[in-house]
Amino acid sequence: MIPRDEPFYFKSNSRRLFGTWQGTDGPARATLLFCHPFGEEKKSSHRAFVETARALAAESVASLRFDLTGCGDSEGEFDQASLTFWRADIAAAWGELSRRAGAASRALLGLRLGATLAADALDQLERVSALVLWQPIVEGKEELDAELRRLLIQEMMTHGRSSAERSDLMAAFERGERELELDGYPITLSLYRETGALRLAERRACFPQRTGILQFARRNPRIEAFAKLEPPIEARVVEMPPIWARTDYITGPADGRRLAQEGVLPWLT
Amino acid sequence: MADLKPERPVSFDCDRLRLAGMLGEPTDPARAAGAVALIHGWAGYRIGPHRMFVHAARRLNEAGFHTLRFDLRGRGDSEGDGPTVGLDEMIADAVAAAEFLKSTTGASRIVLAGLCSGANVAIGAATLRHDVKELALWSVLPFQPEAGAAQRARRARHYLRQYLLKALQWRSWKRLLRGESSLRGAARAMAGEAVPMREGRNLKDSARNLMEAFGAWRGRALFITGALDPEGMAGREVFEPFCRARKIPARFQLVEGATHSYYAPAHEREVIETTLDWLQTKEP
Numbered sequence: 001m002i003p004r005d006e007p008f009y010f011k012s013n014s015r016r017l018f019g020t021w022q023g024t025d026g027p028a029r030a031t032l033l034f035c036h037p038f039g040e041e042k043k044s045s046h047r048a049f050v051e052t053a054r055a056l057a058a059e060s061v062a063s064l065r066f067d068l069t070g071c072g073d074s075e076g077e078f079d080q081a082s083l084t085f086w087r088a089d090i091a092a093a094w095g096e097l098s099r100r101a102g103a104a105s106r107a108l109l110g111l112r113l114g115a116t117l118a119a120d121a122l123d124q125l126e127r128v129s130a131l132v133l134w135q136p137i138v139e140g141k142e143e144l145d146a147e148l149r150r151l152l153i154q155e156m157m158t159h160g161r162s163s164a165e166r167s168d169l170m171a172a173f174e175r176g177e178r179e180l181e182l183d184g185y186p187i188t189l190s191l192y193r194e195t196g197a198l199r200l201a202e203r204r205a206c207f208p209q210r211t212g213i214l215q216f217a218r219r220n221p222r223i224e225a226f227a228k229l230e231p232p233i234e235a236r237v238v239e240m241p242p243i244w245a246r247t248d249y250i251t252g253p254a255d256g257r258r259l260a261q262e263g264v265l266p267w268l269t
Numbered sequence: 270m271a272d273l274k275p276e277r278p279v280s281f282d283c284d285r286l287r288l289a290g291m292l293g294e295p296t297d298p299a300r301a302a303g304a305v306a307l308i309h310g311w312a313g314y315r316i317g318p319h320r321m322f323v324h325a326a327r328r329l330n331e332a333g334f335h336t337l338r339f340d341l342r343g344r345g346d347s348e349g350d351g352p353t354v355g356l357d358e359m360i361a362d363a364v365a366a367a368e369f370l371k372s373t374t375g376a377s378r379i380v381l382a383g384l385c386s387g388a389n390v391a392i393g394a395a396t397l398r399h400d401v402k403e404l405a406l407w408s409v410l411p412f413q414p415e416a417g418a419a420q421r422a423r424r425a426r427h428y429l430r431q432y433l434l435k436a437l438q439w440r441s442w443k444r445l446l447r448g449e450s451s452l453r454g455a456a457r458a459m460a461g462e463a464v465p466m467r468e469g470r471n472l473k474d475s476a477r478n479l480m481e482a483f484g485a486w487r488g489r490a491l492f493i494t495g496a497l498d499p500e501g502m503a504g505r506e507v508f509e510p511f512c513r514a515r516k517i518p519a520r521f522q523l524v525e526g527a528t529h530s531y532y533a534p535a536h537e538r539e540v541i542e543t544t545l546d547w548l549q550t551k552e553p
Contacts, residue, residue: 004287005346007278016275020346039319046314050346072316073276073291073323158497158528184319184532248312250343250351 001025002057005050010066012092015085018073019066019093021100022053028062030129030268031101033093035114039078040183041244042071045111048243051256056264062104066093079186083117083194090121098126105129107210107268112244113137116198122206130210130267135242138226140198147182200226207233212267216242238262276326279337279373283365284358289346290339290366291315292373293330300333302548303378304370305405307338308363308394310385311473314345317384318530325382325541332545335374339366341390352465355472356389363394367401382544384408385529386473388504392483393475402488405544406508408501408529409492413464413474415507480511489518491547493540495527518553 006021034049036042053063067074068089070081097106107130110118115136122128137143148166164172172178173189180187213227213235227235238258241249276291295301307322309315315338316323326336341359343351349358367379380403383391388409395401410416465472492508494501505521512519522543527536 007289007346009275018278043313043316043318047344047351072320073278075275078320181532181534184321184530184534184537186534246312250312250354252343252350252352 002054005053010092010096012069012085012089015069015089016075017066017069017089017092019064019096020053021096022057022063022065024057024060024062026060027102028104029060030062030105030107031097032056032061032063032107032109032132032264032268033090033097033118034063034065035090035108035110035118036065036067036071037110037112037114037244039185040247041112042067044247044249045244046072048251048255048259049111051251051253052259052264053256054253055256055260059260059265061260061264061268062100064093064097064100066096079188079191082188082191083120083198086117087121087124090118091124094121094125105268107132109134109264111135113143113195113198116140116200119200119203119207120198122203122208128208130212131208132212132214132264132267134214134263135216135220135244136200136213136223136226137198138200138222141196142222144192144196151182201229204229210267212236214238214263216240234267236262236266274330276330276336276338279369281339281365281369283342283362286342286348288339288342288348288362288365289315290337290369291326292370293326293336293338294374295333295335296331297333301335301376302333303380304335304337304374304376305329305380305382305548306363306366306370307336308366308381308383308387308390309338309341309344310383310387312344313384313387315340319532319534319537321384321531321537321540324537325544328541328545329548332549334380334548335370335376337366337370341387353467353472355467355470356386356393356475357477359386359390360393360397360475363390364397367394367398371400378403380405380548382407385410389479392486393477393479395488396479396482396486403548404488404490405493405547406490407493407531407540407544408495408498409504409508410500411504411507412479413471414478415480416503483517484511484515486517489520489553491520491522491544493522493524493543495529495531495536496523496525497527498529501529520547520553 002025003023008019009016010019049065056063069085070076070078108118108128109132111134115133173180211233213233215223215237219237227233274294276293279290279292280287309317322338326338329336340347341362342349343354371379379401381391381395381401382405384407388406391404395404494505509521524536524539531537531540
């Protein structure tokens with residue numbers, strides 16, 4: 001029988017982070033650290049992580065889910081966060097995973113920006129046996145541009161007009177004349193710049209030999225091109241809706257089993 | 270002011286399922302004012318949209334309230350099979366949460382606060398517990414039998430107006446041509462999302478007549494609605510005359526410029542502060 005998960009707090013520097021350890025019945029053959037995506041994508045995908053962790057536990061894979069600073073149940077506010085904090089958080093969570101892993105191997109999984117951040121933190125982590133990237137953000141700048149387009153479309157849908165053109169909005173944000181919020185999460189200029197500078201290809205040299213990519217619903221040209229860089233990375237597609245984007249989609253145990261079987265286990269074993 | 274005490278993870282059972290939550294304590298126990306359970310919407314979990322429930326709990330703790338943010342079954346970290354869970358099971362969870370909150374904190378004043386479907390769950394749970402005399406209802410929806418044609422028409426009118434405005438702008442057509450927007454998405458927005466079903470039953474509906482039960486409930490309620498939320502406004506259109514007719518003491522508050530989930534930080538703050546102000550007064 002799969003043991004119930006164990007919520008707890010741990011420290012990243014002076015910050016209290018919330019984590020949940022999903023143990024196994026008997027010794028684990030592998031362990032996995034989940035890194036969540038950004039803003040509302042975290043809320044939408046939370047249950048998918050929970051169901052995947054439970055399905056993995058049935059396959060003797062223990063795991064740790066945790067919330068970055070200013071996210072979920074962890075301390076702090078989003079507008080106090082930075083990529084520097086979040087890299088340190090991933091390293092602290094990796095320490096927690098390692099402490100509990102015993103002799104089992106340790107793997108890292110991230111979704112969307114969580115995947116890119118996980119890859120970005122690799123040089124701070126010891127003995128990463130596998131890296132699993134779910135729909136990673138390949139270029140931070142492109143992603144932010146897409147988010148801004150979505151924000152302006154949302155504004156138009158709600159108010160019948162956008163408050164500004166994208167270029168004007170960004171210019172005012174850069175000058176400190178207006179704030180930027182994405183789905184209720186305030187974005188600081190430094191976080192915007194740090195995220196915009198993220199390029200997954202630059203971390204490629206740190207990737208472990210066992211690295212895999214999972215895409216949702218269909219192949220994404222940008223991710224496919226990244227996967228084909230030398231040495232190529234196996235990129236699979238799971239026929240599921242984008243779990244981070246659907247606020248009305250509820251993930252159940254069958255989805256968790258599928259994500260574990262198609263999106264994690266192929267790269268752990 | 271004393272430092273904010275961190276919330277602690279807790280769990281409690283309902284129908285042999287373990288539900289997960291976070292229990293918050295008053296910063297100053299000498300000012301203990303009661304206990305508030307926060308109930309999330311259909312597909313959310315205990316943090317709420319843009320962590321609104323985390324912020325609300327911290328603010329309520331500062332003001333002397335115990336808080337419980339919890340995951341309904343099949344959501345967040347709770348046990349259960351999410352896609353099969355309906356409104357009545359969610360109401361049972363909220364009843365169990367109120368009992369857990371009361372027995373754990375010893376508070377005699379139990380308030381239920383909910384967002385979107387969570388507000389409907391709060392109403393359903395209050396009608397089953399005599400000790401719940403206060404309801405804070407954020408963006409409450411009409412119950413399914415009352416929703417009907419009026420809500421669909423309001424929603425369709427709202428989105429049709431927005432799309433007509435967009436159609437007058439050249440950049441909308443450019444976006445459409447570039448594939449950044451779609452006609453299918455527009456049609457879906459106007460029609461509304463499909464109703465979740467299980468074995469022929471609408472999961473968002475109850476086996477009970479919840480409006481009738483609410484009409485017999487004795488307590489006071491705060492309704493907060495975003496002025497730009499067509500679904501929330503449909504809820505207000507149903508509940509405002511109903512409360513008047515049934516003599517339920519109720520305050521109806523509109524948040525100007527706000528959408529369904531109060532995405533702007535200023536709107537979120539207004540919802541939280543309005544709720545706190547209402548909790549600290551005896552007026553409807």
